[in-house]
Amino acid sequence: MTIVWTLTIIMVIVLLLVLTFGSNLAKASSKELRALEAQPEGASDDSFVEEAYKVNLKKGFDISLTGEAPTPFDGIEQVRSATYALKPKDFEGMMPIPKVIPEAGTHVKAGDPLFFDKKRPDIMYVAPVSGEFIEIRRAEKRSIAEVVILADKEGVQYREYTLPDLKTASQAELVGFLLGSGVWPFIRQRPYDVVADHNEMPKAIFVSTFDTAPLAPNLNFAVQGKDAEFQKGLDVLNCLVPNVHLGLNGKGKPADAFANAKGVHRHQFSGQHPAGNVGIHIHHIDPINTGDIVWYLDVHAVILIGTLFTKGIYDTERVIALTGSETPNPRYIRAHQGVNLESFFRDVETETTETVKTKDGDKTITKPLVRIVSGDLLTGKKVKKDGFLGFFDDQVSTANEGDRYELFGWLVPQTGHPTISRTFPNGFFPKVKYPADTNTNGEKRAFVVSGQYESVLPMNIFPQHLMRAIQANDFERMEGLGLLELSEEDIAICEYVCTSKQPLQQILRKGLNMMREQG
Amino acid sequence: MGIFDVKFWKKIEPSKDNKFLHATYDAFFTLFFKQNEITGERSVHVRDAMDLKRTMIFVVLALQLCYVFGAYNIGHQHFLAIGQHTGIMEGFHLKLIFGIMQILPIFVVANVVGLGIEFYFAANKGHAVEEGYLVSGALIPLIMPPDVPLWMLALAVIFGVLLGKEAFGGTGMNILNVALLARVFIFFAYPTEISGDGPWVAALGLGAESGVMEAQYSWMHTMFNPIFSMMGLSTFHDGTPVIEAFSGATPLAIGYLEGWEQVNAATGEVTGGIVASYTPAQMFMGGIPGCIGETSKPAIIIGIVMLLITRIASWRIMLSMALGTALTGMLFNVWDATPFMEVPWYQHFSMGGLLFALAFMATDPVTASGTNTGKWIYGFLIGFFGMVIRVMNPAYAEGWMLAILLMNVFAPLIDHYVIESNISKRMKRSK
Structure with a gap:
């Protein structure tokens, strides 16, 4: 009998060993995180960090598409359109009908308030250019879709500001100025990924200086010639919250303005998409815990704030990339926020009509041909050919509408879509570029495949279990599984690779909204 | 072009009121054609080329060699038992045909019964037929003994799919492996059919005259005899007794x-x-000897x-x-x-x-x-x-x-x- 007991004990020991081994593996995935936690304590006291902390992200997937905007060697063309618009729907969580301030027909200057959210009346949303405020375009249930300005023919008239002195201004004064000046909506917060709440100060501000989304613009061009403005913008943020983190691209060479930024903590991230997402940076630098608030801005917003504080003008001009396989002449341009896209896509046929004979007589059906998206193809919003650029967007993408049947399309060893699956020959060659199309490549199914989301999301989070918790309205689990750390743009790559074609971004937003309502 | 033409499929689309018919139609239409569905406006605009059908079919493809060898081995074991064509390549045509004729009914029953239940539930719940059973249906024949009675197999599949899967909400929700559940049903309900020395060799029966175990072929086997004899190959002969020392x-x-x-x-x-x-x-x-796919x-x-x-x-x-x-x-x-x-x-x-x-x-x-x-x-x-x-x-x-x-x-x-x-x-x- 003794031998039986000995062996049983040995087996138990082996089992325990395996369990420890397993939990170590789990820890390994958050190794980068721990490496960062080990950074010197004094680092946050010293605002001039000399050394950039490096994070290597192994998980992720770069979607290679054709239609990249080429490097603008000959300078970037300035483009103006006849009309510009702000779209209240760009702001997550805003009331459907915000209060519009000016009367139709009034002339507004760049920086003059256009509307505010009735729930948060302190935050002003202001005109991106000067001109005549001509109309409010409405969508379903009278909600406001677009607030349109007919721009001045020549030049831009700017609203005059009395700038606060950065050296003497209190935090409250600064916040008050930013709220009224129209800059505030550029400051967004995590959790919930909405325009920041000015009543609660964050523990840190994050700025990502690179974008890894498909066909995303190289932000080095955006900051070209604006080094001083960018630095000034960072200084302003530093006055607001003296804990600003800058995420630098570890793969390419960051622009000097980014690499030599002063007064901020710099961190280098290398990896595939979503390595450039600010949510990933926050997760690895200073993760959001329950009760924490973190603010983040994009590079354009920092430049805009810097311009406001150096030149005293609200200048929304930014570098925008026109990209995508269906975009005529993909390129970088300089344009103001809310620019009308019609001049770029005038010759693009976005839909066609067909006449079909049915029992009840002839019917015309519209078939979509090309989709124009303000933003990138993972998180952007579909716009009409004569639509306007979104508030936060610095990219316009196009894709073929995949509205067609394909004989055994799911079975054949075809190429044609970037894929992580090695059941396709091109799964082995992730660098080959393909024109994008919007076919779902399969029908929606229950969650079946496991481990897929984890393989592309460089965070210590279980997306599939989180999604199930949201679907089950289990608040405690949602929070515990890291809902507050995520935003739609982080989960978008998981949605891209999803075999079951689940709408992850929608599910996540539902969870975030539920959580936000709970408070 | 018939079934290879979208227009044909559009023409034969049954009314949506007949749920079962429409679900069946939809299952086959989506099998032939990748659909023209496009991404929504509030989601990603592009999606990976991978879908669940492809995932499942690749598992089925990975099983194909097991099928080929499994079929051959059914025949091989049978002829070993009666002491004919004992060499590996001897009587290859007989072994293969014998195996295929043995495995085909098993495959057909497993899939018709399983998919039938799947289609019925998909129609009743109003969702598309999910692909999960593609793999289960390919796995079940491979984990069965070659001589499994078909009615027993049908019962097992019903048990596996109904209790193992549909009761939990269909593909993706099941807790237990459907294929194994079908096998475990036979294992507990009819243990002699799946363990011991008997079930691994097919088409042996107690001879009426001789009173010993002997090879007994059905029309499914003997219908190939004319072809084989025409080609000068050996044929199936009823009544060859099992050699004494064979244990299986x-x-x-x-x-x-x-x-x-x-x-x-x-x-x-x-x-x-x-x-x-x-x-x-x-x-x-x-x-x-062994289950069809495992050897x-x-x-x-x-x-x-x-x-x-x-x-x-x-x-x-x-x-x-x-x-x-x-x-x-x-x-x-x-x-x-x-x-x-x-x-x-x-x-x-x-x-x-x-x-x-x-x-x-x-x-x-x-x-x-x-x-x-x-x-x-x-x-x-x-x-x-x-x-x-x-x-x-x-x-x-x-x-x-x-x-x-x-x-x-x-x-x-x-x-x-x-x-x-x-x-x-x-x-x-x-x-």
Whole structure:
């Protein structure tokens, strides 16, 4: 009998060993995180960090598409359109009908308030250019879709500001100025990924200086010639919250303005998409815990704030990339926020009509041909050919509408879509570029495949279990599984690779909204 | 162009009021054509080319060699039993046709019954037919003994699909592996059909006149006789008696009763038309009695390679299960209390259904652990329990089916602890 007991004990020991081994593996995935936690304590006291902390992200997937905007060697063309618009729907969580301030027909200057959210009346949303405020375009249930300005023919008239002195201004004064000046909506917060709440100060501000989304613009061009403005913008943020983190691209060479930024903590991230997402940076630098608030801005917003504080003008001009396989002449341009896209896509046929004979007589059906998206193809919003650029967007993408049947399309060893699956020959060659199309490549199914989301999301989070918790309205689990750390743009790559074609971004937003309502 | 033309499919689309008909139509239409569905405005605008159909069909493709070899081996075992064509290539046409004719009804019954239930539930619940059963339907014939009665198979499939899957909400929701559930049904309800020495050889019956076991062919076999004789090949002959020394025992059964010595006793030579025991090479290559798909290890290994290269199955589960098996096997070698414990641990891999279970059963993503850490634990414990059941179980020398079903039940628990640890880490961080 003794031998039986000995062996049983040995087996138990082996089992325990395996369990420890397993939990170590789990820890390994958050190794980068721990490496960062080990950074010197004094680092946050010293605002001039000399050394950039490096994070290597192994998980992720770069979607290679054709239609990249080429490097603008000959300078970037300035483009103006006849009309510009702000779209209240760009702001997550805003009331459907915000209060519009000016009367139709009034002339507004760049920086003059256009509307505010009735729930948060302190935050002003202001005109991106000067001109005549001509109309409010409405969508379903009278909600406001677009607030349109007919721009001045020549030049831009700017609203005059009395700038606060950065050296003497209190935090409250600064916040008050930013709220009224129209800059505030550029400051967004995590959790919930909405325009920041000015009543609660964050523990840190994050700025990502690179974008890894498909066909995303190289932000080095955006900051070209604006080094001083960018630095000034960072200084302003530093006055607001003296804990600003800058995420630098570890793969390419960051622009000097980014690499030599002063007064901020710099961190280098290398990896595939979503390595450039600010949510990933926050997760690895200073993760959001329950009760924490973190603010983040994009590079354009920092430049805009810097311009406001150096030149005293609200200048929304930014570098925008026109990209995508269906975009005529993909390129970088300089344009103001809310620019009308019609001049770029005038010759693009976005839909066609067909006449079909049915029992009840002839019917015309519209078939979509090309989709124009303000933003990138993972998180952007579909716009009409004569639509306007979104508030936060610095990219316009196009894709073929995949509205067609394909004989055994799911079975054949075809190429044609970037894929992580090695059941396709091109799964082995992730660098080959393909024109994008919007076919779902399969029908929606229950969650079946496991481990897929984890393989592309460089965070210590279980997306599939989180999604199930949201679907089950289990608040405690949602929070515990890291809902507050995520935003739609982080989960978008998981949605891209999803075999079951689940709408992850929608599910996540539902969870975030539920959580936000709970408070 | 008939079924290869979208217009044809559009024309024959049945009314949506007839739910069952429409679900069936939809299942076949989507099988022929990738649909023209486009991404929504509030989601990603582009999507990966991968979908569930392709995932499933690649598992089915990985099984194809097992099918080919399985079919051949059914015939081979049959002719070994009656002492004809005992060489591997002798009577190849007879063995293949015999095997195909044996496997075809099994495949048809398993799929018609299973898909029928699947279609019915899809129609009733108003969702599309999901592809899960494509794989189950391909796996079930391979884990059945060649001589399984079809009505029994049909009952097993109904049990597996109804109770194992639809009761839990369909594909993606099931807790237990559907294919194994079908097998376990036969295992407990009709144990003689799936264990012992009898069921591994097909088409033997008690001769009415001779009173001994003899080969009995049906029209499905004999209809090929004219073709074969026309081509000058040997044909099926009814009534050849089973040779006396034939046992039909699997290596597992021999090993269980008499230890490795006996399994390994023969040199692999065929004496008197029988192979009483098996060399390691034979056990590895196949050509031994067993379930249809489990005997040929090279065929399974090619399937494994395919699953691993395409990353469809989890390498974590496969590796940890192999580790668990090997470690437990070594422990048994050290223990050495029964004859079966003497079997060298590495020989266990070429006995019985271990490799097949490792490749195709344990890796089912729905019933396995969903977290990467969980997969390591899940796989290892399958290896451990599978070996314990195989070696220590007094009645039945095989354990993978039971071990996997057991761990299927525990997989959510393993995941729960992995996830709780993630949650508690996050909660601790916030303090």
